[in-house]
Amino acid sequence: MIKLSQRAERLAPSATLAMAAKANKMRKDGIDVISFATGEPDFDTPENIRNTGMQAIDEGFTRYTPSAGIPELRNSIARKLKKDNDLSYNNDEIVVTCGAKQAIYNALQVLVDAGDEVLIPAPYWVSYPEQVKLADGTPVIIPTDVNSSFKINPEIVEKHLTKNTKVIILNSPSNPTGSAYTPDELASLGEFLVKHKITIISDEIYEKLVYGDFFQKSIATACPGARDSTIVINGVSKAYAMTGWRMGYAAGPRNVISKMASLVGQQNSGIPAFVQLACIEALEGPQVEIERMKAEFKSRRDFMLESLLRIPGIVCPVPSGTFYLFPDVSSYFNESKGVADSTALAEYLLTEAHIATVSGDAFGSPGNIRFSYANSMNNIKTGMERLSTALKQLK
Ligand SMILES: Cc1ncc(COP(=O)(O)O)c(C=O)c1O
Numbered sequence: 001m002i003k004l005s006q007r008a009e010r011l012a013p014s015a016t017l018a019m020a021a022k023a024n025k026m027r028k029d030g031i032d033v034i035s036f037a038t039g040e041p042d043f044d045t046p047e048n049i050r051n052t053g054m055q056a057i058d059e060g061f062t063r064y065t066p067s068a069g070i071p072e073l074r075n076s077i078a079r080k081l082k083k084d085n086d087l088s089y090n091n092d093e094i095v096v097t098c099g100a101k102q103a104i105y106n107a108l109q110v111l112v113d114a115g116d117e118v119l120i121p122a123p124y125w126v127s128y129p130e131q132v133k134l135a136d137g138t139p140v141i142i143p144t145d146v147n148s149s150f151k152i153n154p155e156i157v158e159k160h161l162t163k164n165t166k167v168i169i170l171n172s173p174s175n176p177t178g179s180a181y182t183p184d185e186l187a188s189l190g191e192f193l194v195k196h197k198i199t200i201i202s203d204e205i206y207e208k209l210v211y212g213d214f215f216q217k218s219i220a221t222a223c224p225g226a227r228d229s230t231i232v233i234n235g236v237s238k239a240y241a242m243t244g245w246r247m248g249y250a251a252g253p254r255n256v257i258s259k260m261a262s263l264v265g266q267q268n269s270g271i272p273a274f275v276q277l278a279c280i281e282a283l284e285g286p287q288v289e290i291e292r293m294k295a296e297f298k299s300r301r302d303f304m305l306e307s308l309l310r311i312p313g314i315v316c317p318v319p320s321g322t323f324y325l326f327p328d329v330s331s332y333f334n335e336s337k338g339v340a341d342s343t344a345l346a347e348y349l350l351t352e353a354h355i356a357t358v359s360g361d362a363f364g365s366p367g368n369i370r371f372s373y374a375n376s377m378n379n380i381k382t383g384m385e386r387l388s389t390a391l392k393q394l395k
Contacts, residue, residue: 011130012130015359016037016126019358022350022356026350034354034383035375036371036373037357037358037370038374039372040241040243041293041323042375043293043296045240045241046240046282048285048286049240049242049278049281050278053245053274055277056273056274056278061273061274062273065276067269068095069096069249076283077094077283078091078094079284081094081232085217085218087221087227087232089251090254092257093252093254094251095249095257096247096264096271097249097250097260098248098268099235099243099246100233100234100249102264103235103248103249104169104201104233105131107250107252107256107260108131108134109134109135109263110256110259110263111135111167111199111256112132112136112167113166114137115138115164116167117140117165118139118166119140119157119165120132120142120169120364121141121150121171122363123364124169124363125174125175126363138164140160140162140165142156146315146316149317150317153185154188154189154192157192165196167198167199168200169203170219171203172186173207173209173319175324176358176365176368177317177319177326178320178324179317179319180210180321186219186222186223189219190219190220191223191226193229194223200230200231202218202230205237205248206238206321208238208239209238209239209294209297209323211298211320212320214320216320216321220232228253229253230252232252233250236283245275246271247275247276247279297373300375301325304325304371304373304384307380308327308387313331314331316328323373325370325373326369326370327369329342329369330342332345332394332395333345334394334395342365342366342369343359343361346358349387349390353386353387355383357369
Protein backbone atom coordinates (compact mmCIF):
# COMPACT_ATOMS: atom_id res chain seq x y z
CA MET A 1 0.00 0.00 0.00
CA ILE A 2 1.26 3.52 -0.81
CA LYS A 3 2.23 5.46 2.31
CA LEU A 4 0.21 8.64 2.69
CA SER A 5 1.47 11.96 4.04
CA GLN A 6 0.76 12.77 7.68
CA ARG A 7 -1.39 15.63 6.41
CA ALA A 8 -3.57 13.21 4.46
CA GLU A 9 -3.77 10.81 7.39
CA ARG A 10 -5.08 13.61 9.61
CA LEU A 11 -7.78 14.63 7.15
CA ALA A 12 -11.36 13.77 8.16
CA PRO A 13 -14.04 13.25 5.51
CA SER A 14 -16.95 15.72 5.51
CA ALA A 15 -19.69 14.43 7.83
CA THR A 16 -22.39 16.36 5.99
CA LEU A 17 -21.41 14.87 2.62
CA ALA A 18 -21.17 11.40 4.21
CA MET A 19 -24.76 11.61 5.50
CA ALA A 20 -26.04 12.83 2.13
CA ALA A 21 -24.27 9.92 0.42
CA LYS A 22 -25.84 7.40 2.82
CA ALA A 23 -29.32 8.84 2.22
CA ASN A 24 -28.76 8.75 -1.56
CA LYS A 25 -27.76 5.10 -1.41
CA MET A 26 -30.94 4.24 0.53
CA ARG A 27 -32.98 6.15 -2.04
CA LYS A 28 -31.35 4.19 -4.85
CA ASP A 29 -32.39 1.04 -3.00
CA GLY A 30 -36.00 2.22 -3.26
CA ILE A 31 -36.40 3.62 0.27
CA ASP A 32 -38.34 6.88 0.56
CA VAL A 33 -35.79 8.95 2.50
CA ILE A 34 -36.56 12.57 3.32
CA SER A 35 -33.36 14.56 3.56
CA PHE A 36 -32.88 17.30 6.11
CA ALA A 37 -29.14 16.88 5.68
CA THR A 38 -28.54 19.08 2.66
CA GLY A 39 -26.49 22.24 2.87
CA GLU A 40 -27.83 23.90 -0.24
CA PRO A 41 -31.01 25.67 -1.38
CA ASP A 42 -33.42 23.35 -3.16
CA PHE A 43 -34.30 26.09 -5.68
CA ASP A 44 -33.02 26.39 -9.24
CA THR A 45 -30.52 29.12 -10.05
CA PRO A 46 -32.65 32.09 -11.29
CA GLU A 47 -33.26 32.10 -15.04
CA ASN A 48 -31.52 35.41 -15.80
CA ILE A 49 -28.30 34.01 -14.25
CA ARG A 50 -28.55 30.68 -16.08
CA ASN A 51 -29.13 32.47 -19.39
CA THR A 52 -26.13 34.73 -18.88
CA GLY A 53 -23.93 31.68 -18.23
CA MET A 54 -25.20 29.88 -21.34
CA GLN A 55 -24.80 32.96 -23.51
CA ALA A 56 -21.24 33.40 -22.23
CA ILE A 57 -20.41 29.85 -23.33
CA ASP A 58 -22.02 30.45 -26.75
CA GLU A 59 -19.98 33.61 -27.15
CA GLY A 60 -16.75 31.74 -26.51
CA PHE A 61 -16.09 32.95 -22.99
CA THR A 62 -14.37 29.66 -22.28
CA ARG A 63 -10.68 30.41 -21.84
CA TYR A 64 -8.34 31.11 -18.95
CA THR A 65 -8.95 34.36 -17.09
CA PRO A 66 -6.78 36.25 -14.58
CA SER A 67 -6.59 33.82 -11.66
CA ALA A 68 -7.92 36.38 -9.16
CA GLY A 69 -11.03 36.79 -11.35
CA ILE A 70 -11.84 39.08 -14.29
CA PRO A 71 -11.67 42.79 -13.36
CA GLU A 72 -15.37 43.19 -14.28
CA LEU A 73 -16.39 40.63 -11.66
CA ARG A 74 -14.09 42.07 -9.00
CA ASN A 75 -15.54 45.53 -9.74
CA SER A 76 -18.99 44.07 -9.37
CA ILE A 77 -18.07 42.51 -6.01
CA ALA A 78 -16.61 45.86 -4.90
CA ARG A 79 -19.94 47.53 -5.77
CA LYS A 80 -21.83 44.84 -3.83
CA LEU A 81 -19.61 45.35 -0.78
CA LYS A 82 -20.17 49.10 -0.95
CA LYS A 83 -23.92 48.86 -1.50
CA ASP A 84 -24.77 46.10 0.99
CA ASN A 85 -22.01 46.47 3.56
CA ASP A 86 -20.77 50.05 3.23
CA LEU A 87 -17.25 48.69 2.75
CA SER A 88 -14.85 50.17 0.18
CA TYR A 89 -12.36 47.89 -1.52
CA ASN A 90 -10.27 48.31 -4.65
CA ASN A 91 -10.15 45.67 -7.30
CA ASP A 92 -6.80 44.36 -6.00
CA GLU A 93 -8.22 43.91 -2.50
CA ILE A 94 -10.64 41.27 -3.82
CA VAL A 95 -9.93 37.72 -4.95
CA VAL A 96 -12.45 35.39 -6.60
CA THR A 97 -12.26 31.77 -5.46
CA CYS A 98 -13.81 28.37 -6.06
CA GLY A 99 -16.66 28.88 -3.59
CA ALA A 100 -16.37 30.55 -0.20
CA LYS A 101 -14.71 27.32 0.89
CA GLN A 102 -11.55 28.00 -1.12
CA ALA A 103 -11.53 31.62 0.11
CA ILE A 104 -11.41 30.43 3.74
CA TYR A 105 -8.86 27.73 2.91
CA ASN A 106 -6.56 30.20 1.15
CA ALA A 107 -6.93 32.83 3.87
CA LEU A 108 -5.79 30.25 6.43
CA GLN A 109 -2.93 29.13 4.21
CA VAL A 110 -1.53 32.64 3.92
CA LEU A 111 -2.16 33.66 7.57
CA VAL A 112 -1.28 30.61 9.64
CA ASP A 113 2.09 29.05 10.47
CA ALA A 114 2.77 25.82 12.35
CA GLY A 115 1.92 26.37 16.01
CA ASP A 116 -0.41 29.31 15.41
CA GLU A 117 -3.76 28.98 17.14
CA VAL A 118 -7.03 29.68 15.36
CA LEU A 119 -10.11 30.35 17.48
CA ILE A 120 -13.28 28.63 16.29
CA PRO A 121 -16.55 29.16 18.18
CA ALA A 122 -18.55 25.92 18.41
CA PRO A 123 -20.94 24.84 17.01
CA TYR A 124 -18.85 25.43 13.88
CA TRP A 125 -19.03 24.67 10.20
CA VAL A 126 -17.43 21.25 9.71
CA SER A 127 -14.63 22.45 7.42
CA TYR A 128 -13.07 25.06 9.72
CA PRO A 129 -11.03 22.78 12.01
CA GLU A 130 -9.93 20.58 9.10
CA GLN A 131 -8.82 23.59 7.07
CA VAL A 132 -6.89 24.98 10.06
CA LYS A 133 -5.10 21.64 10.44
CA LEU A 134 -4.29 21.63 6.72
CA ALA A 135 -2.53 24.95 7.33
CA ASP A 136 -0.54 23.28 10.17
CA GLY A 137 -2.40 25.48 12.65
CA THR A 138 -4.04 24.43 15.88
CA PRO A 139 -7.83 24.81 16.10
CA VAL A 140 -8.89 26.15 19.51
CA ILE A 141 -12.57 25.48 19.99
CA ILE A 142 -14.66 27.96 22.02
CA PRO A 143 -17.79 26.16 23.24
CA THR A 144 -21.12 28.00 23.36
CA ASP A 145 -24.61 26.79 24.19
CA VAL A 146 -28.30 27.48 23.77
CA ASN A 147 -28.28 29.86 26.77
CA SER A 148 -26.00 32.30 24.96
CA SER A 149 -27.86 31.69 21.67
CA PHE A 150 -24.64 29.96 20.56
CA LYS A 151 -22.72 33.24 20.54
CA ILE A 152 -19.34 34.31 21.95
CA ASN A 153 -18.40 37.62 23.57
CA PRO A 154 -15.07 39.21 24.62
CA GLU A 155 -15.15 37.64 28.12
CA ILE A 156 -15.56 34.15 26.69
CA VAL A 157 -12.88 34.68 24.03
CA GLU A 158 -10.42 36.05 26.59
CA LYS A 159 -10.37 32.69 28.37
CA HIS A 160 -9.03 31.02 25.21
CA LEU A 161 -6.26 33.47 24.34
CA THR A 162 -2.63 32.41 24.47
CA LYS A 163 0.52 34.00 23.09
CA ASN A 164 0.00 31.85 19.97
CA THR A 165 -3.52 33.08 19.14
CA LYS A 166 -3.42 34.47 15.60
CA VAL A 167 -6.80 34.22 13.89
CA ILE A 168 -10.50 33.81 14.69
CA ILE A 169 -13.13 32.46 12.30
CA LEU A 170 -16.53 34.08 12.76
CA ASN A 171 -19.63 32.90 10.96
CA SER A 172 -22.79 34.97 11.14
CA PRO A 173 -25.45 33.83 10.45
CA SER A 174 -24.05 30.51 11.54
CA ASN A 175 -24.12 27.09 10.01
CA PRO A 176 -25.31 24.98 11.87
CA THR A 177 -27.21 27.10 14.44
CA GLY A 178 -28.67 29.92 12.33
CA SER A 179 -27.85 32.37 15.10
CA ALA A 180 -26.48 35.76 14.10
CA TYR A 181 -24.62 38.60 15.80
CA THR A 182 -26.20 42.04 16.18
CA PRO A 183 -24.20 45.16 15.21
CA ASP A 184 -23.53 45.94 18.90
CA GLU A 185 -22.24 42.44 19.56
CA LEU A 186 -19.99 42.67 16.50
CA ALA A 187 -18.72 46.09 17.54
CA SER A 188 -17.61 44.96 21.01
CA LEU A 189 -16.15 41.71 19.68
CA GLY A 190 -14.33 43.64 16.94
CA GLU A 191 -12.79 46.11 19.38
CA PHE A 192 -11.59 43.29 21.61
CA LEU A 193 -10.05 41.36 18.69
CA VAL A 194 -8.30 44.48 17.36
CA LYS A 195 -6.90 45.17 20.83
CA HIS A 196 -5.45 41.65 20.95
CA LYS A 197 -4.16 41.81 17.33
CA ILE A 198 -6.24 38.84 16.21
CA THR A 199 -6.99 38.61 12.50
CA ILE A 200 -10.65 37.98 11.73
CA ILE A 201 -11.88 35.66 8.99
CA SER A 202 -15.51 36.72 8.72
CA ASP A 203 -17.56 34.09 6.88
CA GLU A 204 -20.66 35.96 5.67
CA ILE A 205 -21.93 33.39 3.17
CA TYR A 206 -25.45 33.32 4.71
CA GLU A 207 -25.62 37.13 5.03
CA LYS A 208 -28.70 37.52 2.83
CA LEU A 209 -30.64 34.62 4.33
CA VAL A 210 -31.93 36.43 7.41
CA TYR A 211 -35.53 36.75 8.48
CA GLY A 212 -37.88 39.35 9.92
CA ASP A 213 -36.20 42.70 10.41
CA PHE A 214 -32.78 41.27 11.24
CA PHE A 215 -30.02 42.82 9.12
CA GLN A 216 -26.60 41.15 9.07
CA LYS A 217 -23.80 43.67 9.30
CA SER A 218 -20.23 42.73 8.51
CA ILE A 219 -17.92 42.96 11.53
CA ALA A 220 -15.73 45.21 9.37
CA THR A 221 -18.65 47.67 9.16
CA ALA A 222 -19.94 47.32 12.73
CA CYS A 223 -16.40 47.92 14.01
CA PRO A 224 -14.62 50.19 11.48
CA GLY A 225 -11.37 49.76 13.43
CA ALA A 226 -11.44 46.05 12.53
CA ARG A 227 -11.65 46.62 8.76
CA ASP A 228 -7.89 46.34 8.24
CA SER A 229 -7.58 43.14 10.23
CA THR A 230 -10.60 41.40 8.68
CA ILE A 231 -10.85 39.12 5.66
CA VAL A 232 -14.48 39.25 4.53
CA ILE A 233 -15.64 36.00 2.95
CA ASN A 234 -18.78 35.73 0.85
CA GLY A 235 -20.09 34.27 -2.40
CA VAL A 236 -23.17 33.45 -4.44
CA SER A 237 -23.77 29.83 -3.40
CA LYS A 238 -26.48 30.20 -0.78
CA ALA A 239 -28.16 33.54 -1.58
CA TYR A 240 -28.58 32.87 -5.32
CA ALA A 241 -28.99 29.08 -5.24
CA MET A 242 -25.68 28.72 -7.11
CA THR A 243 -23.85 26.08 -5.05
CA GLY A 244 -22.72 24.18 -8.15
CA TRP A 245 -21.33 27.23 -9.94
CA ARG A 246 -18.54 27.50 -7.37
CA MET A 247 -17.97 31.22 -6.94
CA GLY A 248 -16.89 32.78 -3.69
CA TYR A 249 -14.60 35.65 -2.84
CA ALA A 250 -12.51 37.30 -0.17
CA ALA A 251 -11.99 41.01 0.41
CA GLY A 252 -9.35 42.38 2.72
CA PRO A 253 -5.94 44.00 3.09
CA ARG A 254 -3.94 43.99 -0.16
CA ASN A 255 -0.95 41.97 1.15
CA VAL A 256 -3.23 39.11 2.27
CA ILE A 257 -5.41 39.15 -0.83
CA SER A 258 -2.51 39.24 -3.26
CA LYS A 259 -0.97 36.12 -1.65
CA MET A 260 -4.36 34.41 -1.67
CA ALA A 261 -4.58 35.21 -5.40
CA SER A 262 -1.07 33.81 -6.02
CA LEU A 263 -2.20 30.65 -4.27
CA VAL A 264 -5.26 30.40 -6.57
CA GLY A 265 -2.85 30.83 -9.48
CA GLN A 266 -0.88 27.79 -8.31
CA GLN A 267 -3.96 25.74 -7.39
CA ASN A 268 -6.62 25.99 -10.08
CA SER A 269 -5.93 29.16 -12.11
CA GLY A 270 -9.27 30.63 -11.06
CA ILE A 271 -12.86 29.67 -11.76
CA PRO A 272 -14.50 29.15 -15.18
CA ALA A 273 -14.76 32.23 -17.38
CA PHE A 274 -18.49 31.85 -18.15
CA VAL A 275 -19.31 31.38 -14.45
CA GLN A 276 -17.75 34.76 -13.76
CA LEU A 277 -20.09 36.48 -16.23
CA ALA A 278 -23.10 34.71 -14.71
CA CYS A 279 -21.99 35.91 -11.27
CA ILE A 280 -21.93 39.54 -12.42
CA GLU A 281 -25.56 39.05 -13.46
CA ALA A 282 -26.32 37.49 -10.06
CA LEU A 283 -24.80 40.40 -8.15
CA GLU A 284 -26.05 43.22 -10.37
CA GLY A 285 -29.19 41.89 -12.08
CA PRO A 286 -32.71 41.78 -10.59
CA GLN A 287 -32.71 40.62 -6.95
CA VAL A 288 -36.40 39.62 -6.75
CA GLU A 289 -35.65 35.88 -6.68
CA ILE A 290 -33.70 36.28 -3.42
CA GLU A 291 -36.79 37.73 -1.79
CA ARG A 292 -38.97 34.91 -3.12
CA MET A 293 -36.59 32.21 -1.83
CA LYS A 294 -36.25 33.98 1.50
CA ALA A 295 -40.01 34.17 1.98
CA GLU A 296 -40.28 30.45 1.26
CA PHE A 297 -37.44 29.62 3.66
CA LYS A 298 -39.05 31.74 6.36
CA SER A 299 -42.39 29.93 6.23
CA ARG A 300 -40.59 26.58 6.28
CA ARG A 301 -38.46 27.69 9.24
CA ASP A 302 -41.53 28.77 11.18
CA PHE A 303 -43.35 25.52 10.45
CA MET A 304 -40.39 23.27 11.24
CA LEU A 305 -39.52 25.15 14.41
CA GLU A 306 -43.11 24.93 15.62
CA SER A 307 -43.19 21.19 14.87
CA LEU A 308 -39.90 20.60 16.70
CA LEU A 309 -40.95 22.59 19.75
CA ARG A 310 -44.16 20.56 19.98
CA ILE A 311 -42.04 17.46 20.65
CA PRO A 312 -41.51 17.17 24.42
CA GLY A 313 -37.92 17.70 25.57
CA ILE A 314 -36.63 19.38 22.41
CA VAL A 315 -35.02 22.78 22.94
CA CYS A 316 -34.36 25.09 19.99
CA PRO A 317 -33.79 28.85 19.95
CA VAL A 318 -35.37 30.86 17.12
CA PRO A 319 -32.59 31.27 14.57
CA SER A 320 -32.16 34.62 12.79
CA GLY A 321 -30.96 33.18 9.49
CA THR A 322 -29.66 30.38 7.21
CA PHE A 323 -31.85 27.36 6.43
CA TYR A 324 -30.90 25.25 9.44
CA LEU A 325 -32.35 24.45 12.84
CA PHE A 326 -30.07 22.99 15.50
CA PRO A 327 -32.21 21.66 18.33
CA ASP A 328 -30.87 20.11 21.52
CA VAL A 329 -32.11 16.53 21.34
CA SER A 330 -30.06 15.12 24.21
CA SER A 331 -33.17 14.24 26.26
CA TYR A 332 -33.72 11.45 23.71
CA PHE A 333 -30.33 9.82 24.19
CA ASN A 334 -31.13 6.37 25.53
CA GLU A 335 -28.26 3.98 25.95
CA SER A 336 -30.49 0.97 26.61
CA LYS A 337 -31.97 1.42 23.12
CA GLY A 338 -28.53 1.84 21.50
CA VAL A 339 -28.89 5.59 21.01
CA ALA A 340 -26.25 7.02 23.32
CA ASP A 341 -25.31 10.18 21.43
CA SER A 342 -26.22 12.43 18.52
CA THR A 343 -24.36 10.34 15.94
CA ALA A 344 -26.32 7.26 17.05
CA LEU A 345 -29.55 9.29 17.05
CA ALA A 346 -28.95 10.55 13.50
CA GLU A 347 -28.29 6.93 12.42
CA TYR A 348 -31.45 5.79 14.22
CA LEU A 349 -33.54 8.48 12.51
CA LEU A 350 -32.19 7.45 9.13
CA THR A 351 -32.76 3.74 9.52
CA GLU A 352 -36.01 3.83 11.55
CA ALA A 353 -37.74 7.00 10.34
CA HIS A 354 -36.05 7.39 6.96
CA ILE A 355 -35.10 10.98 7.64
CA ALA A 356 -31.56 12.16 7.06
CA THR A 357 -30.10 14.75 9.44
CA VAL A 358 -26.56 15.59 10.53
CA SER A 359 -25.27 14.73 13.98
CA GLY A 360 -24.17 17.64 16.15
CA ASP A 361 -20.90 15.80 16.83
CA ALA A 362 -19.76 16.89 13.37
CA PHE A 363 -20.18 20.53 14.40
CA GLY A 364 -18.57 20.17 17.82
CA SER A 365 -21.90 20.09 19.64
CA PRO A 366 -22.74 16.56 20.79
CA GLY A 367 -26.21 17.27 22.24
CA ASN A 368 -27.70 18.54 18.99
CA ILE A 369 -28.77 17.50 15.52
CA ARG A 370 -28.89 19.74 12.45
CA PHE A 371 -32.08 19.89 10.40
CA SER A 372 -31.93 21.71 7.07
CA TYR A 373 -35.25 23.07 5.80
CA ALA A 374 -34.01 23.32 2.23
CA ASN A 375 -36.75 20.87 1.32
CA SER A 376 -40.39 21.16 0.21
CA MET A 377 -43.10 21.99 2.75
CA ASN A 378 -44.74 18.61 2.03
CA ASN A 379 -41.53 16.75 2.83
CA ILE A 380 -41.02 18.84 5.95
CA LYS A 381 -44.56 17.97 7.15
CA THR A 382 -44.10 14.24 6.55
CA GLY A 383 -40.57 14.29 7.98
CA MET A 384 -41.66 16.01 11.19
CA GLU A 385 -44.42 13.42 11.71
CA ARG A 386 -41.88 10.63 11.21
CA LEU A 387 -39.52 12.34 13.66
CA SER A 388 -42.14 12.66 16.34
CA THR A 389 -43.14 8.99 16.05
CA ALA A 390 -39.53 7.75 16.03
CA LEU A 391 -38.56 9.83 19.09
CA LYS A 392 -41.57 8.59 21.09
CA GLN A 393 -40.19 5.07 20.69
CA LEU A 394 -37.01 6.09 22.50
CA LYS A 395 -38.77 7.13 25.68
C1 LIG B 1 -20.62 28.39 6.90
C2 LIG B 1 -20.24 28.06 5.50
N1 LIG B 1 -19.19 28.68 4.96
C3 LIG B 1 -18.79 28.41 3.71
C4 LIG B 1 -19.46 27.48 2.94
C5 LIG B 1 -18.94 27.19 1.57
O1 LIG B 1 -19.66 27.81 0.57
P1 LIG B 1 -19.33 27.58 -0.94
O2 LIG B 1 -20.31 26.59 -1.47
O3 LIG B 1 -19.48 28.93 -1.58
O4 LIG B 1 -17.93 27.07 -1.04
C6 LIG B 1 -20.56 26.81 3.46
C7 LIG B 1 -21.24 25.77 2.67
O5 LIG B 1 -21.91 24.90 3.17
C8 LIG B 1 -20.96 27.11 4.77
O6 LIG B 1 -22.02 26.50 5.32
